[in-house]
Each structure stands twice: as C-alpha cells, then as structure tokens.
Amino acid sequence: MSAPMVRVEGLRKRFSVPRREAGLRAALRALVRREFRVVEAVQGLEFSLAPGERVGFLGPNGAGKTTTLKMLAGLIVPSAGRVEVAGFTPSDRRPEFLRRVSLVMGQKRQLSWDLPAIDNFEFNRVVYEIEPAQYRRRLDELTALLDVGEVMRRPVRQLSLGERMKCELVAALLHGPQVLFLDEPTIGLDVSMQLGIREFIRRYNAEHGATVILTSHYMEDVAALCPRILVIDEGRLRFDGSIEALRRQIRPLRRVSVRAATLPAEPAALGRVVLCEGSRLVLDVEPERVPAVVQALVALPEAQDLAVHDAPLEEVMRALFGREEEAAEVG
Amino acid sequence: MRALGDMSDRAGPSRHVPRVLFYVRLVAAQLEMSTLTALQYRLGFWTEGLLGLLWSVLGIAPLFVAVDHLGAVEGWGRWDLVVLTGCFTMLSGLFTALLQPALRESMTHILKGTLDYVLLRPADGLLLCLTCAFRPWHLVEVLGGAALVIAGLSLGAVPVTATGVLAGLVTGAAGLIALYAFGVLVLCASFRALQLQSLTHVMEALMDFGRWPAQVFPPLLRALFTFVIPLLVMTSYPAEALLGRLSWGTVGQLVAVSATLLTLARWTWLRAIRGYTSASS
Known part of the structure; x- marks a missing residue:
C-alpha cells in the first residue's frame, strides 16, 4: 500500500481575535483597551488521504474547513499537531513542497487584473521553472481542455467570472501539482460553468493522478466530485467516509x-x-x-x-447539524 | 474531449541553473509584469510619464535656481551640496520607482488576503514582495540624480579618485540595503495593523532629512538618523565617500549598520510570516 499523500495528526489551530460591543463608545474604549477572544478554529483533526483521492470538506460556515485547507497548503502555521503533505511539512514552505501543490480560491485571484492571463501564465513559467517546451505543451493542453484559447489573450478584468476561473485553473495547474486544493472554485458560477469546471477537475484527477481536496458551497460539486467526504464542525471531524455512508448513517x-x-x-x-x-x-x-x-x-x-x-445531501447535512430552519452550508 | 496527457513531469529547478540566476530571472519577470501593466493603458502610461518627469524636474529645479547662492554648509561647498542632492535624488527615485509601489502592493495583498498566492510560490516570499510592483517612469529621477552627482564631482574642487568612487559605491549599496531593510520593517508592521499604506508616505517625508549633510544635525539626531532610521547612511555618507572624506573605518561601520538592519528585517519578516493568519475567504 502506498504512503499517504496527506497525513494529519492532532491538528489544532487557535486564533486570538479582537472583540467589542456595538457602538461608538465601545469602539473608542477598544482603542485604549482591546479585548481578545481565543477561537479554537481546528481542534485535533486526524485523517489521511491516499495519492489520487478526491476528498470534499463539508461543514457549516466557520467550521474550520478553509483554515484546515490553508494549513495543508502551508499558508497557516498550526498551533499544535502534525501535518505532512507529499512527504513535506507544509509550514516549512520549502520550494520543493510548493512546486507539488496548488491552491485555487474562488473568492481570491492570483491573476493580475490588468494583464491578459497569458502574461500571468508566462510569469508562472519563470516562477515554477518550467522548461519552455513543457510549458508550451501543458498550456496547449489546458487551454484546449478549458476552451480559453482566445479568452487568455484578453485582460483579466474584461473576463466573465467563469472565464476568469478557468484561467485561474490553468495558472494553478501549469506546473503539474500533485496535490490540488480547491476552496469554493465554482462560487458564483452559472450551472453550465459549474458542470464544466467539475468535469475538468474530474478529468485532471483521473488522468494526472493528483490528489484533490475540495470545499464548496454547492453540494452538487461535492456529491459529483468526491467519493469521500470529511465533515468538519467546530473544528472537529464529525464524519469520514462516502456520501452514501453518511446518508445511511444520518438519513x-x-x-x-x-x-x-x-x-x-x-x-x-x-x-x-x-x-x-x-x-x-x-x-x-x-x-x-x-x-x-x-x-x-x-x-x-x-x-x-x-x-x-436518496435524501438530498442538503437535508442530510441539515439533519447532521440539527438545523431545520436553514439549509446547511458547505464550504 | 481531449485527454490531458502526461503532466507527471513536474516543474522544478533545472540542474544547471544556479539559484542566483533563478532569482535574477524572477526579479526580471516581476519587473516585466509591472512594466506590462504600465504599458497596458496607453493614456495612463503617458500621463504617468509626464507626471514622473514633472516630479523629477520639480525636485531638482530649485537647486539650479539656488546653486549660485549656495554658501558653504558645515564644510560642504556649493558643488559638494550638488553631489549630496544628487545622491538624495537617486535614492528618492529608487524609493518612488521600486520600493514604495512594492510596499503598497504587498500591504494590499496582506489586507485582501491575496498574499496567499505570493507565499505559495516556490521562491523567497520577501523577495517576491519587494519586487512585486514597479513604476518605470520614476527611474528618470534616478538618472537625474546620477547626472547631478557627475556634475557636482566634475565642477567641484575635490579631485575624484578611484578609491573615493569605490567607497561611494559601497556606502551607496549599504544605504540602499538600509532603505530596503527599513521598508521590510514597515511591511512587517502591516501584518499586525492593516491599512498602513500611509506609512510609506511617512517614510517618504522622513527621507527628506537626507537632503542635508550629516554635520548639520546635532549629535543625538545624527545618531538617530545613522543607527535607528539610517537616512544619513543612504545619502550624506555616500556623498562624503564620493568626495573622498570618509575613512574606510567609517565605511565599514556603515556596512555593519546595514547588515544589522538587514538581519533584523529578515528575522522580523520570518516571524511575521509564521504569524500570518490570511484573510478569510
């Protein structure tokens, strides 16, 4: 059996966040004496992922999914516990590690707003030290698959949300990462664009063997893409298994x-x-x-x-989190 | 649908490319991106150019008006002061063209959370931050400053020597390092307190003290502007070195000050990055 691509043991993250009451008086008081509250964003997560797995993180807002994702990508240093991704400790941010991973965030962009995406891709070629021939081949393949051959020559600010996200995916995959972190990649996209992105991610995973870790507000994304899900709530792992197993257990x-x-x-x-x-x-x-x-x-x-x-996944999540009044959010 | 093909041959450093060369290419690529951004909008490019030229001329013009009336200041003759103004203008130009836009852009990255993408790149995050934006037109100011230095040295009474030029270059490099180190400390402050872009304007205003020779400042201020906010390391001392007035011992001390600041800045950066929480998505 191959070694896990991602191994997480006793992972914790604690944030100290400022808090104050509403109003001008409280705001002025906070200028002099600020109160802080300790938030346990992640509380002892344990899991491991095999190479090539597609895994979805589910949980309500503030559950700790994005924090976990960012600790796996090496952006946030854990307060305690151990993380290993592709044999590296992410928080060391070693170049060898960073060349093996990629993070796509639906709500943030890495592409320069004013320039055509093709200029951004060229910049990534230099950053990731991709050989010119290899770069050309990958770019041709990715742009053909995502149908952005002409789109990538227009300034990013003139692209639609869907076109921009496709270009973000090209930029994120040019260096051929082994692990792909996707944080709400389809947020705000129309249904047909969501389907296109989903299909692309599935193909990339199948043909490249990359491990894919996804968080999404759209249950359909997770249901269609991830044979395995990890349900996180209040920083703790509440479920680890297939969607079918979750349905059988909850509904x-x-x-x-x-x-x-x-x-x-x-x-x-x-x-x-x-x-x-x-x-x-x-x-x-x-x-x-x-x-x-x-x-x-x-x-x-x-x-x-x-x-x-089967019961819709939204209902399963609602039942799991005991919130009948609102659909459980995922992401 | 087309197949993705084999992408398993992952990117990585070529075995034959030394890391220094990689970083030279990286900085060049960053500067190219900024230049491309400047060129993207024609009207903006020419407007920025005109404003940059105007800014440079306005910075130097008073000197041409006053040069005939300049008297000696604390042992500095008229042309010595022109050399000093040249050093100051060059540094100010480098600050406005390179450091200030990079600091402001990096602070915006921190504020918006897009620093995530900078930190995910397989290269030194600090170097990426310090070269992420560039205003090419402001390099005109650097050229204007260099012209002033050359004019001051040519027309002044002090003979130019090779050792003087070497000491000037070493001190100038130390000054530039000190400037960048100070900038890094300002950048690190914005990890704790967001929206500190205005600090770069405070830096710019502080740099104005560098227009004057070190000797005009009382000892306490001179120590402050040498060791704490090393403005004099950036302008006055390089000018003195070019004029052959600085001993190698002093040059060594200035290099030590810069190296210390650089070490402190690097250490502060590494601590800031470890405490980075990334803006919520």
Whole structure:
C-alpha cells in the first residue's frame, strides 16, 4: 500500500481575535483597551488521504474547513499537531513542497487584473521553472481542455467570472501539482460553468493522478466530485467516509414519490409522509420496505412519475447539524 | 474531449541553473509584469510619464535656481551640496520607482488576503514582495540624480579618485540595503495593523532629512538618523565617500549598520510570516 499523500495528526489551530460591543463608545474604549477572544478554529483533526483521492470538506460556515485547507497548503502555521503533505511539512514552505501543490480560491485571484492571463501564465513559467517546451505543451493542453484559447489573450478584468476561473485553473495547474486544493472554485458560477469546471477537475484527477481536496458551497460539486467526504464542525471531524455512508448513517430512509388519480387512504401505513397534496404523494421509506411500497404505489389508479431516490445531501447535512430552519452550508 | 496527457513531469529547478540566476530571472519577470501593466493603458502610461518627469524636474529645479547662492554648509561647498542632492535624488527615485509601489502592493495583498498566492510560490516570499510592483517612469529621477552627482564631482574642487568612487559605491549599496531593510520593517508592521499604506508616505517625508549633510544635525539626531532610521547612511555618507572624506573605518561601520538592519528585517519578516493568519475567504 502506498504512503499517504496527506497525513494529519492532532491538528489544532487557535486564533486570538479582537472583540467589542456595538457602538461608538465601545469602539473608542477598544482603542485604549482591546479585548481578545481565543477561537479554537481546528481542534485535533486526524485523517489521511491516499495519492489520487478526491476528498470534499463539508461543514457549516466557520467550521474550520478553509483554515484546515490553508494549513495543508502551508499558508497557516498550526498551533499544535502534525501535518505532512507529499512527504513535506507544509509550514516549512520549502520550494520543493510548493512546486507539488496548488491552491485555487474562488473568492481570491492570483491573476493580475490588468494583464491578459497569458502574461500571468508566462510569469508562472519563470516562477515554477518550467522548461519552455513543457510549458508550451501543458498550456496547449489546458487551454484546449478549458476552451480559453482566445479568452487568455484578453485582460483579466474584461473576463466573465467563469472565464476568469478557468484561467485561474490553468495558472494553478501549469506546473503539474500533485496535490490540488480547491476552496469554493465554482462560487458564483452559472450551472453550465459549474458542470464544466467539475468535469475538468474530474478529468485532471483521473488522468494526472493528483490528489484533490475540495470545499464548496454547492453540494452538487461535492456529491459529483468526491467519493469521500470529511465533515468538519467546530473544528472537529464529525464524519469520514462516502456520501452514501453518511446518508445511511444520518438519513437512512429512501424517498419515494408518485402521482396518482387517487392516493391511499392511509399513506402513513406505507412510510413517513413528507407530502400528501392533490395527486402527489412523497414518502420516506425504510430501505428494506421499498420494494413493497413501490408495488403498492404502482397499483394506484393512473399512477405515474414514480421515483425512488436518496435524501438530498442538503437535508442530510441539515439533519447532521440539527438545523431545520436553514439549509446547511458547505464550504 | 481531449485527454490531458502526461503532466507527471513536474516543474522544478533545472540542474544547471544556479539559484542566483533563478532569482535574477524572477526579479526580471516581476519587473516585466509591472512594466506590462504600465504599458497596458496607453493614456495612463503617458500621463504617468509626464507626471514622473514633472516630479523629477520639480525636485531638482530649485537647486539650479539656488546653486549660485549656495554658501558653504558645515564644510560642504556649493558643488559638494550638488553631489549630496544628487545622491538624495537617486535614492528618492529608487524609493518612488521600486520600493514604495512594492510596499503598497504587498500591504494590499496582506489586507485582501491575496498574499496567499505570493507565499505559495516556490521562491523567497520577501523577495517576491519587494519586487512585486514597479513604476518605470520614476527611474528618470534616478538618472537625474546620477547626472547631478557627475556634475557636482566634475565642477567641484575635490579631485575624484578611484578609491573615493569605490567607497561611494559601497556606502551607496549599504544605504540602499538600509532603505530596503527599513521598508521590510514597515511591511512587517502591516501584518499586525492593516491599512498602513500611509506609512510609506511617512517614510517618504522622513527621507527628506537626507537632503542635508550629516554635520548639520546635532549629535543625538545624527545618531538617530545613522543607527535607528539610517537616512544619513543612504545619502550624506555616500556623498562624503564620493568626495573622498570618509575613512574606510567609517565605511565599514556603515556596512555593519546595514547588515544589522538587514538581519533584523529578515528575522522580523520570518516571524511575521509564521504569524500570518490570511484573510478569510
């Protein structure tokens, strides 16, 4: 068995953040005497990732996902614990390590705003010491795959959000990183652009064997890209496994829906009723009872649109974090 | 869809490229990026150029008006003062063209959290910060300063010697290092207190003290401007060295001051980076 690409043991990060009450008086008082609060952003994380894995970090806002990602990338020095990525300690920021990783952040850009992306790529060629022939080959491949051949010749400030993100990906991948950190790469993008970026990341992972670690506000990103997820909440690891395993653990019931001219008189006898309105019935059913329930629903008069599916990931997360009033956020 | 192909041949340093050469290429690439940015907008480029020229001329013009009326100041003759003004103008030009824009850009990176991308590059983060922005037109000021130094030395009574020029170059380099070290300390302060861009203007205002010979300052201020805020190391002493008035012992002391400042700046930078929290995304 190959050595893990990422190994995290007892990882902790503590921040000291200033706090004050609202209002002018409190602001003036804070000028003289500032109060600080210690925030335990990450509290003893333990996990390891194999080379080539695609892993999603899930959790509500402020859960510690981005802090963890930045500690893995070497940007933030841990307060305690041990991190090893590609055989290096990230916080040492050794050039050999930095050449093996790349970080793409949906809300920050590395490309110079005023210049065409192609100038930025050329700069990265020098920074990462990429041989000219190798650079040309990679650039051709990446730009063809992401369809930015013409886009990269326009100033970045004139690009759409999606075009800019594609160029950010090219800039991040020109040096062929072994580990790719993606922090909300599809934020703000339309659905078709999200699909394109997702497909690209999947292909990059499959063909290059890079380990991909993703955080995203879009559950579809994580569900489509990551066979394994790590759920982090209040800096602690709450779940480590597949999305299916998470669903089985948190929301094991399967959702069965149907339309029919006449609905059963006692739908609760079939399962937990989610919706029973007009001609539409939605039930949550225990997995072992699904065949029997489907048989009963098919037998309804003029039955149509019968569907069986898992609980949506949003609902699973909502149940996990016990927040019924709002959809759990991821990212 | 096309295949990505084999990208496993990762980037890395060529076995035959010494690190010094890599850093020379890197600095050149950074300066090229800034120059490309300046060239990107034609109107902005020419406006910046005109303003840069105007700024340089306005900085030097009073000297031409006053040169006939300049008397000796604490042993400095008229042309000696022109040499001093030349040294000051060169340093001021280097500050405005190279250090000030880089400091402001780096402070903005810290404020916005985009320093993340600078620190993720496989090169020295401090060097990347200190060369990340450049205003090419302000190099005109450096050329103007060099012309003043040459004019002052040519027209003055003091003969120019090779050792004097060498001592001037060594002291000038020490002054430049001191300036950069001071800039790094200012940059490190912005890790703790954000929005310190105005500190670069304070630096600029402080540098004005460098227009005057060291001898005009009382001993306490002279020590302050030599060892704490080494303005005199940057201007007055290089001029004195060029005029052949500085002993090699003093040159050695000035180099030591610069080296100490540089070490302190580097140590402070490394500590600041370890405490970097990165702006939230």
